[in-house]
Amino acid sequence: MTEANCVQCQRLLHADEARHAVDAGLLCANCYTALRDEVERQLGEIQSGINYPLAFIAHGFGAGIGAALYVASIVLSGWDIAIVAIAMPWIGTKLHQKAIGFKRSTGLVIMAVGISLPLFAVTRLLMWGGDMSMFDPLDLLWVGIIAYEAWRQNKPLR
Numbered sequence: 445m446t447e448a449n450c451v452q453c454q455r456l457l458h459a460d461e462a463r464h465a466v467d468a469g470l471l472c473a474n475c476y477t478a479l480r481d482e483v484e485r486q487l488g489e490i491q492s493g494i495n496y497p498l499a500f501i502a503h504g505f506g507a508g509i510g511a512a513l514y515v516a517s518i519v520l521s522g523w524d525i526a527i528v529a530i531a532m533p534w535i536g537t538k539l540h541q542k543a544i545g546f547k548r549s550t551g552l553v554i555m556a557v558g559i560s561l562p563l564f565a566v567t568r569l570l571m572w573g574g575d576m577s578m579f580d581p582l583d584l585l586w587v588g589i590i591a592y593e594a595w596r597q598n599k600p601l602r
């Protein structure tokens with residue numbers, strides 16, 4: 445190995461010294477460990493100290509706005525464009541992130557899915573006058589897409 449400098453502390457790395465290649469260049473072992481610990485700490489913060497009651501209220505409110513958009517799309521178009529219901533977890537997540545900060549956790553995924561899926565089912569049932577025959581196997585696709593969006597936005601980063 446040739447000699448090179450650590451991009452963090454600028455120290456010259458000896459030819460036989462441990463080094464870590466990162467996007468910016470090479471890091472000595474000390475700097476690499478320090479940076480990794482910092483990233484770990486920040487990732488940990490994103491997943492801890494979550495105010496679930498506040499997140500629930502904010503997410504519920506946002507999902508309600510999404511449900512209103514879904515209802516409006518049905519009323520205005522006369523068609524049930526179920527993909528619009530993706531606005532439920534999407535707006536819900538944006539609002540709870542405004543309320544509690546940028547957080548991600550399995551709990552938030554469960555919360556987002558737990559709010560959006562029942563809301564989707566109830567909204568749809570109400571829109572069609574409680575006619576259960578409105579549901580068909582294809583709806584599992586929408587359920588999957590809504591759940592996926594709730595998961596994608598809230599899943600832990602590692």
Ligand SMILES: [Zn+2]
Nearest residue numbers: 450453472475
């Ligand atoms: Zn260094």
